[in-house]
Amino acid sequence: MRHRVSGRKFGRERGHRDLMLKNLVVSLLDHGRINTTVAKAKEIRGLTERVITYGKKGTLHHRRLAFKVLQNQTLVNRVFDEIAPGYTNREGGYTRVLKNGFRRGDCAPMAIIELVERTEATKNNDIKTEDLVS
Secondary structure (H helix, E strand, O other): OOOOOOOOOOOOOHHHHHHHHHHHHHHHHHHOEEEEEHHHHHHHHHHHHHHHHHHHHOOHHHHHHHHHHHOOHHHHHHHHHHHHHHHOOOOOOOEEEEEEEEOOOOOOEEEEEEEOOOOHHHHHOOOOHHHHOO
16 A cells, blocks of 8 residues: 555656656756656656745745756756746746647657746747647
8 A cells, every 4th residue: 555655656766766857857947848758747846846936035045955956057047037037926836737648659648747927938949739749
């Protein structure tokens, strides 16, 4: 039984799983929209929203917490200077998960996770929806 056990394991050990989720968060914040499995999209949702909330607070301590997740100083600066100010009037819910059919090889349920109310900078690096649907 797995009553009250939080988080998904993804068949990976803790270190590998943490790095995979951090890489997905970096890709999402860098591109504004990514295509991944539904389970991974739901798992990175909270981590992404936490980083954007750090960006809204804007202190040095929150910059260091965001760097702990992102491991990329230019991306931290971009989150704090460009992405987070766009969500000042929003209390949460910075991401949206859209189901996108099934992967061809193993029939895994796929999803598009994207930032809500994206800025023009993230829309320019966008992946076309037609390219994602198979």
